[in-house]
Structure formats: structure tokens, C-alpha cells
Amino acid sequence: MKFGVVVFPGSNCDHDAWYAVRENLGQEAEFIWHDSARLGDVDAVVLPGGFSYGDYLRCGAIAKFSPVMQAVKRFAADGGLVLGICNGFQILVEAGLLPGALVRNAGLKFVCREVRLRTETTDSPFTAAGNVGQVLRVPIAHGEGCYVADERTLDELEAENRVVFRYLDNPNGSARDIAGVLNPARNVMGMMPHPERASDPLMGSTDGLLIFRSMVSALAHA
């Protein structure tokens, strides 16, 4: 399988995602430059963490206008797997591919630490290899990761089983402890925690590999 890792000028977890896919997952990975209107022959797209275009405005607000995001939208509409991590999640909600918004952490400070995530659904190509209720140890590192949406949207996400992960120890004030969500077609997922940082035994946890492995097996069966 080939994963395309999008590189915005301010992406800084792009290499980490690339490394996790290549070295820890054993799959192919290539970078896709932000002003590229085509994604090439990739099987899945990762929008990595970082600060896309500086994010001095709203995180991801400028990135949604980039040429590559138009291509990502088409790819998603065609059923392609898109994983947004951290800044990637922020970009996906700004681009309208996922509902809700990510605002300043409740503590008003950047937080870097490991959190525990409860797997809420395995009915997704990102978690099919896990079990409902399975707890993953994955780090977060963000200043604006508080997930918010109106009550109706939150109810809808829950009713449609589109909340993928919840924090067991909510670090940022996210509504209903939500750490990651799916789009209605279930082929686009955004999450604030960094699975690529929990993919190498040397980094203290390999729980994040569950997500990448699920994607690989979903693609293999597609």
C-alpha cells in the first residue's frame, strides 16, 4: 500500500508519519507538496500535524484553500481513506470534510503528554483491527484541540456511531471527551492524538499502529 503524506510549508510531523508508515508499518510512503493539484497513485492520504501555513489566523483556515486540499476532497468523495492527525484534523474540519471545530484548549495552554483513548467503534477502516472499549496510549501535542460542535451534531455523531475515540482523561475540554471523529461515509477520520508517535517500541507505545494496520487491511480488502 502507498500512503501519501501531505506537506504544507508548516507541517512538522510529516516526516514522523512517513517514518511510521515506512519503518514501523512496513508500507510505502511518499510526500505530496501542498500546491500540487494531484495526489498521484496513493492508496490513502495522511494530513500530518504541524502549523500548515503558520496558523496565526485559525488553525487550518488557510490550508483549506490550498490546491492539494481540493484534490483531497475529490479523493475523499471517491471513497479514498483520509486520516487527519492533529493539525490535519483541524484542516479537515475547516475544509468541511468533518463536522465541528477545534478551539483553544480549556487550560489555555499547549499540552504535550500521553493520553488514554477509549476505542468507541470498530466499524471504520481506521479501527477495524481493534476492539470496542480497547484503550490506546497515544500522545497529544496541541494548543487548540478542544473539540466543539452544537448539540445536534454531537447527538448525530453518537447516533451514527461516528465518534471513534474518547479521552479517558480529557486533556483539553473537548465536548463529550471526543478525541476523533468520522465523516458520514466513514472513510475520513480526524483525531487530535498522534498515532505516528506511538508506532515505534522505542517511543514507549505502539498502540497507534492499530490505526495504520486497520487502514492497510481495509485497503487490502477494498
Add this chain to the structure above:
Amino acid sequence: MTTLSPELIATHQLTEAEYNKIVQILGREPSYTELGIFSVMWSEHCSYKSSRLHLKKLPTRGRYVVQGPGENAGIVDIGGGYVAAFKIESHNHPSFIEPFQGAATGVGGILRDIFTMGARPIAVMDALRFGPLDDPANGARNRRILEGVVAGIAHYGNCFGVPTVGGECVFEACYNGNPLINVFALGVAKSDEIFYAKAAGLGNPVIYVGAKTGRDGIHGASMASAEFTEESKQKRPNVQVGDPFLEKLLLEACLEAMQTGAIVGIQDMGAAGLTCSTCEMGSRGETGIEIELDRVPQRETGLTAYEIMLSESQERMLLVAEKGREEEVFRVFRKWGLDAVAVGQVTGDGLLRVRHHGEIVAEIPNQPLADSAPLYDRPHTLPLRTAPMEAPAFSSSNLTHDLETLLASGDVCSKRWIWQQYDYQVRTNTLAGPAVADAAILRVKETGAALAMALDGNARYCYLAPREGTKLMVAECCRNLAVVGAEPVGATNNLNFGNPERPEIMAQLVESIEGMADACRFLDVPITGGNVSLYNETLGEGIWPTPVVGVLGLLKTGAPVGVHFRQAGRPVMLVGGLGDCDPVRFGGTQYAKAVLRNLWGLPPALDLEHEKRVQAAVREMVLAGLAESAHDLSDGGFAVALAECSFGAQSVGAEVELTSDLGPELLLFHEAPSRVLLSTSEPERVKEIAARHGVEAPRIGVTVQGQVVIRNRGAALLQANVDSLRKVFEGGLESKLRA
């Protein structure tokens, strides 16, 4: 040409003798722009005029050293065809005036020093000093400065994408009006792709890249070379504003442009901006440089030549490219959306020639400008100290309570509130980040090796005895590396002192440098570069002598040995033994500070020979896989170290039985060096290695679940629950911030 009045010369902080030397170099009176250029290049900050003579005493060569002092950063060989570039730098004065931007641009400046050399930054650490957060008069300001500095470091490092993996933070009243912000950065490059800051090749274009030039930071270098007064707050416009996103673009563009092979030399524009980068590159290359200021990208209109030359706008670089290959360089910078403009060329006449609006506004020989700054052998007497030598009488009523006081104190307590704001994992190389092990450990994916690094400073010791205090600090820093199994290969230093024109302060600097030289030579760690920050005084109140050292070590990649006990029932060994102390040598300890609120006597005694053997023994034990946990004894001595070892996720503590004739306060809290606490499942092998190195390693007890118990000759000294100690330790900083 304007006539330069004596007042104007004085406001440029040039003495009459210095001015006369300028006239002699030029063979005429300088222009206003030239006066500005000389004043920044000959400022203490850029010229090291008070310290240079003594810095020469430091050892700078070693078998791993590729580049010693004099370049943007020091470089050591890390094997596998790669090198590490590293350096520490201060941003003390700006951070006092404007904490957030001062600290942020401090990070930006040191990162540029690293990638200027062709190395991608992979880690940052910081050594911070503030006034006490609960100081009756200055507490509110100190809290504001701490919060601003930490937010500034986080803002810059997190966005740039470099992990901030450790450091230290200390509070003393002497930093009330003068916080210290020292930032260490480390990068990695291929051995054959190192870039230097030299201008070579007649006719080669000089290219300006990065941010546009504005009026910010004019005379920042001179500001950093003067004491603070009541009026200093008016210098806020002298502090620059940082843009980490732009720096990230600059990093990627520079590294990519270097790959074209068209770049001859490169230097960042840091202190003294365009002035420093042009004349230093010219001086190192023994060439001249001619620039045309009208071509310099400018943020605002109406900038004078003086302002453009002295601006310290951030995120700018100057590079020299091969003639005819400019377009290859421009193409890369266009890709990253950055300005890149040819502003001049390399010449053969050795002059820095600056044109503006068709006129020559400065014409100065590069070599004397960059290298002939005045060199002062400033008088030095006895180091300043007012603390008494005699110890006061003291006797503890509750040693467990004393331990809690120490664990809650600003210097000892958990710094989680600080480091949790830093992304310490980005780039997925951090094997041991903050508070995991005695040193931070990063893997180098390219070579399969790992690098360990630690920062240390102890102004209390250095105030009592600058020479001995500095030796102790170097020893501790190297010990921190030994504890994780690393071999030290090089060091960088940040010398933060007061006004060198006062002989008793100059004496502190001289003795500290000489102590550092002795310890570095003995422990075989060459100094490859660093920074000197003088005039750390506000309203005549100087800081205590605060040298900080950062040591880099090599080790094999693997799971790090952390400080925390991992399971109950393991033997606990004290490698190096209990050590000795007397009341005079107890006066600089954290116990004297936090419990007795006093300062006297001398720092702990150090036997470098013994220290070296302890380090070798511990390194061997760790590399042999014998240590389940390892932690050196430092601030707060034995009891604090034992408590810290217990704060792991499983709350495994220890029950120990000592055999000593020292009084209980000294026994538990003295800070004699050369001691390491280790838990192991193979005590006999630990003992065997220790014996071979001629080092004591008594088995003092066993790890137990949830308790810390210390007895001496059967008498209970201290007993506490791990989780209650942890609560005090973890809450220490936040409770002071809420005050």
C-alpha cells in the same frame, strides 16, 4: 558628513580610547552609520572584549571535535558519517523587557546558528533562572516573566517543529531584576555537508534571504551589553518579534538550497544583523564585501542606512553563492515563498563597503572590524561574596517534613507545568524526554546511534566559590550522561555574570572559567563554543555568577535507563558511597536554602579523580544492562534523590538502612558529588564493577511498594508514603504560580 559629538559617541557605549582606535583604523572620522556599525561589533555581546582573554584557557580540542569555538556552532563527530552541531545561547536582557518575544526569539536565534551550519535541529533544552515566585515585592512580576518566557519558548519551538526535551529552572532573589534564559540547541548533519560562514570567490553574489528588514531590534546587541536602569523598559522596541513559521520555511529552504551545491558560505543575521553577518563572513574568508542597501527587502519605508545595518529583524540569512548559479538558489527560495535577493558581491579589497541611494555610507576594513575589537584584561581581585563562612546552629524537629519542604521548593519540585507546554516528541526521536532520565536522550534515525545531553548550573555553589562551584557543575553534568550510559564528547557553555568592570565580579568570571577549564580538561570534555552574557545587573544589583554548561554524549540506541524504581524487591545500591560533609560544606545546599533559608560556607568538596572513577563505573553498569533505574544525587542530596526515584507510575519506593556518623540533617540532605542511586537485580555484578574501578557501592536497601523509609544504624530517620510525597512534589510549582 555629520560631526559626531562626544555625547553621541558615549550613547553608542564606545569609550574615548575605542573611538580613537576607530579613527586610527579608518584613517579618518567615522560616519554616523560607521559609528553604529563599530558600536555593535565592538559591543561586549559581539566582541567578548572582557572575556576573550580568559576563554582561551578552555580546552577546545578532542578526538570527536570537528569544529571548535569561532563558528556559529560547535561540531562533533557522532559516527556513521554524521556530525552533531550544538550550542547554547542566552537571551537574558530581551526576556526581562518582553518575556514572550524575548524568549521566543532566543530560541529562533540559536536554531539559526544550528541550521546555518547545514544541520537540521533535532532538540532544544533550556536553562531558566527567575526571581522567586513568592517574593513579597517582585513575585507578581516574576510569575508574569516565567509564564511569558515558557509560552514564548513553546510558541517558537512547537511551531518550528523541534522538540524541547529538557532543561532546568531555578529561582533566586538575585534574578528578580534579571532573569536568565539560556537555550541549547542540537542539530545533525552529514559529515561532508557542513557549511561555514565564510565569504569566498571574487565576484560571487551575496544573497539576502528570509524576512524583510524593519526597525526592530536596533542596538539589541548593545542593549545586551549594558546594565538595566529604570529607563530600560523604554527599550522594549529594541526587542525583536519572532515568526517561527517563517523560520521553519527558512530552515527547509536553506537545507534544500545547500543541496544544490551552489552555496559557498552562509551565516544567519542574529545579533547586529546585517552588519555582523557581512563583516564576519568577509573577515573569515579574508575578502571584502560590497552591499547595496536599496536592494535589501524592507518592511517599511524610510529606513536609513544606519537602521538597515543595525536592525535585528529575525529570520534572515546572508549567503554567498557561486557566480552564475544564483538562479538555482532563487528557485528553492521561491518554492518556499521567501525573499531572496542579491544585495552585493564578494570583493578582493578586504573592505565592507555599504552603498545607499547611490552613495557610499560605510567603508571599513573587515578584519579589524570583526577581529580587532578592543581586548581588555580587566582587573580582578577577590570574588564578591558576603555570605559568612561559619555555619549557624540548626537542628531539625521533623525530617519527613523537611523532605516535603524540599520537594515542594521551587528548585526541586516537578517542572511538569513548564515542560508539558513544550512539544518534546516531535520528529519522533525522543527516547527520554523531560523528567524521565538524568539526561535527555535522542535517537539519530540516520545512524542508529543515540545522543544524550544535559544542562547544569548551580549559582549557589558558584557564589560561595566560583572555581569549585563551576567544577562541581561540570562534574554533575557529565555524571548525568554517565548515569544513562553515555560517553561525553563535547560541551558548550553559557557564562552569565554581572558587570565585568567591577573587579570583584570580574574575579568571579575568571575563577569560574579557570574552574571550568580544569574540570573539562580532567573529564576530557572540550568546549566547542558558547556564549558570554555580562552586565546582568539591574539598578546596581548583580546576579550571582551563573555559568551553565551543556554536555553532549554518545550512546547506543535502546530503551533508556530512567530514574524511577521499576519493581519492588530489588536491591538498592549507592554507587560512590555515602560521601562526606561538614557544616561549612552544607551551606550551599538546597536544605540550607529551602528549610533553613540561609546561605553560608562553601560548596561540597569535589574529588575529580574519584568522580571520574564513579562515572566510569556507572557507565559500565548501565551499558552492561545491570541498572533497572539510575539517578544521581544532586539538589537535596540523598533523601530527595530517593524520593524522586519513587515517583514512577507504579509508586515503587525503597526501604534503606544507612551506617553513618553524620548528623541526620547532613546525612539525608548533604550534596556531596560523585554518588548514584541504582536499583538492580544483580547486586554482585554491580559490586564487582565498582570494586574494579576502586569505587564503593554499598547495598543500602531494597525497593518496596509505596513507601520511602530511611534508617541510620537502626534508628528511623524518615518514613513517608510515596503518593503523599509525590503530591507535594507535583504541586510545588503550580501552587506558587497561583499565589
